[in-house]
Amino acid sequence: MTTDGMDIRDISISNAEWRVIIDDFESGVNQGPILNIDPDDDREYDAIFIGGGAGGRFGSAYMKAAGGRQLTIDRWPFLGGSCPHLACVPHHLFSEAARELDYARTFSGRFWYPEFDESKASILEMVQLFLSGRNSAHSFMNYQSKEQLGMEYILNASATVIDANTVEAAGRIFKAKNIVIGTGSSTRVPEVPGIGLKGVYDYATLIEELDYDPRSCVIIGGSKVAIEYGSFFQAAGCQTTILARSPLMAGTGLHHVDDDLREYVVWGMRERGIVIHDGTETLEVLGDDRVTGVRVRLSDGTVTDIPCEMVFIGTGERANSDEYVKTLGVAVDDRDSIIVDAHMRTNVPGVYAIGDIIGPPMEMFKARKCGMTAARNIMGEDYTFDFSEYPDFLHSTYEVTWVGLSEREAREKYDNVIVLQMPPPGVPYGDIPLPCADGTMMLAFTHPERTGFQKAVFDATSRKLVGAHHVGYGAKDGFQYLDHMIHTGDGVTIDQMAEMNELFLNPSHFIQLARLRAGAKDLKSL
Numbered sequence: 406m407t408t409d410g411m412d413i414r415d416i417s418i419s420n421a422e423w424r425v426i427i428d429d430f431e432s433g434v435n436q437g438p439i440l441n442i443d444p445d446d447d448r449e450y451d452a453i454f455i456g457g458g459a460g461g462r463f464g465s466a467y468m469k470a471a472g473g474r475q476l477t478i479d480r481w482p483f484l485g486g487s488c489p490h491l492a493c494v495p496h497h498l499f500s501e502a503a504r505e506l507d508y509a510r511t512f513s514g515r516f517w518y519p520e521f522d523e524s525k526a527s528i529l530e531m532v533q534l535f536l537s538g539r540n541s542a543h544s545f546m547n548y549q550s551k552e553q554l555g556m557e558y559i560l561n562a563s564a565t566v567i568d569a570n571t572v573e574a575a576g577r578i579f580k581a582k583n584i585v586i587g588t589g590s591s592t593r594v595p596e597v598p599g600i601g602l603k604g605v606y607d608y609a610t611l612i613e614e615l616d617y618d619p620r621s622c623v624i625i626g627g628s629k630v631a632i633e634y635g636s637f638f639q640a641a642g643c644q645t646t647i648l649a650r651s652p653l654m655a656g657t658g659l660h661h662v663d664d665d666l667r668e669y670v671v672w673g674m675r676e677r678g679i680v681i682h683d684g685t686e687t688l689e690v691l692g693d694d695r696v697t698g699v700r701v702r703l704s705d706g707t708v709t710d711i712p713c714e715m716v717f718i719g720t721g722e723r724a725n726s727d728e729y730v731k732t733l734g735v736a737v738d739d740r741d742s743i744i745v746d747a748h749m750r751t752n753v754p755g756v757y758a759i760g761d762i763i764g765p766p767m768e769m770f771k772a773r774k775c776g777m778t779a780a781r782n783i784m785g786e787d788y789t790f791d792f793s794e795y796p797d798f799l800h801s802t803y804e805v806t807w808v809g810l811s812e813r814e815a816r817e818k819y820d821n822v823i824v825l826q827m828p829p830p831g832v833p834y835g836d837i838p839l840p841c842a843d844g845t846m847m848l849a850f851t852h853p854e855r856t857g858f859q860k861a862v863f864d865a866t867s868r869k870l871v872g873a874h875h876v877g878y879g880a881k882d883g884f885q886y887l888d889h890m891i892h893t894g895d896g897v898t899i900d901q902m903a904e905m906n907e908l909f910l911n912p913s914h915f916i917q918l919a920r921l922r923a924g925a926k927d928l929k930s931l
């Protein structure tokens with residue numbers, strides 16, 4: 406037990422011991438900074454990473470592995486950042502719960518499934534489940550970073566940037582050749598009367614503050630977070646209404662969304678009872694001491710009040726950059742994101758920025774690779790990272806994945822485009838139980854319209870795959886490799902796909918569909 410910090414440099418701490426230490430910090434038993442600094446290394450730091458989230462941790466690990474000296478500072482008593490604490494990890498838990506709940510509802514009273522018991526469907530219980538286990542991921546981040554990766558770090562301490570080479574933390578001054586800023590982003594809270602009422606949450610406060618089980622919710626905004634959390638809330642028995650400005654998945658926040666994929670996802674959400682309004686303007690969050698509803702102007706101009714027990718903000722994120730604008734003069738864009746070049750350099754010499762603080766996409770791959778990019782450049786390489794193209798995903802009660810061009814984009818770019826699609830173009834969702842694969846087999850035999858959707862888009866002239874789109878389960882993994890195949894070297898042709906070995910039945914049917922058409926000189930859609 407300690408109240409004035411811990412110097413852990415000379416002790417080895419196991420995962421289990423870290424778990425106790427972090428629990429104690431969380432409950433206030435432990436306080437003060439955790440210091441893991443090498444007193445025997447008299448080299449100046451090559452970089453101080455401010456923020457030990459995905460970007461800072463991976464950048465630090467890369468730098469250390471490459472022979473550099475780094476120091477990583479985080480305000481929390483653990484590394485890993487918001488992903489395992491508030492964001493991606495709880496989102497994946499909740500999305501898995503949404504999928505399981507969807508199955509339990511769909512098969513209520515059939516086979517081995519009992520009648521669905523609404524009283525057992527609980528948002529709060531899933532939040533509490535997450536809270537009970539999240540320190541275990543935090544423990545591993547601390548353990549791996551110190552014992553396996555050899556990183557130096559200070560935790561549970563805020564870092565104050567003095568200048569481009571000087572940082573104060575834990576009451577000490579640290580000098581470095583470079584500073585790498587990776588302190589992330591926060592919810593962009595809409596300026597609506599009543600938004601501060603009790604019962605209004607975002608993805609972060611939902612985890613930290615939810616203390617009841619809402620049975621109805623209005624989500625303001627149509628971001629990925631809105632779709633993902635909205636699908637979970639609805640599946641957990643909380644009647645959910647989404648108030649979006651643009652049609653879901655059609656705004657500028659997501660690129661390359663195929664129209665047919667979008668239609669299937671939104672259809673599936675409505676089919677499960679979510680009410681979706683687009684073209685809306687949220688006017689007020691209603692209530693005296695706590696939320697009772699939301700006043701909204703709908704797309705036809707009518708103003709209506711929607712009663713609810715919870716409001717959830719799903720309007721997107723803004724960068725936590727104010728401090729660095731003030732202290733360092735880093736340049737930001739009109740959304741407060743720090744402007745960097747492809748080396749992750751800001752306008753201030755020796756200052757780099759990485760991850761969510763440089764703007765979208767606010768995804769793990771980007772944060773981690775930004776960190777690696779900064780590290781490689783600081784270590785003397787001329788290395789650039791272009792994240793303008795990337796595979797993307799979200800969860801409804803499905804896993805939704807896409808990469809490359811949408812069919813519409815492909816038709817704008819190429820003269821001769823074909824698609825391989827399931828269900829085939831023009832065939833209603835419920836007419837055939839396809840696609841069917843791992844995760845949708847029972848649906849194929851009971852609810853054929855729910856088995857998902859998939860489309861591969863080819864430039865028929867070059868015969869190259871230019872886009873892939875999938876709604877179902879289990880394809881996320883494969884899309885990492887599809888991304889690589891599409892965007893690396895000469896890309897991949899339908900003929901090469903016809904040569905691949907599919908693991909029948911599999912979540913994406915692209916290989917077998919490619920083989921059905923690849924024999925033709927003049928390719929046709931399927």
Ligand code: KPC
Nearest residue numbers: 458459462485488489542
């Ligand atoms: C356990 C896990 O991979 C999710 S949290 C990841 C944080 S980090 O490794 O720093 O990107």
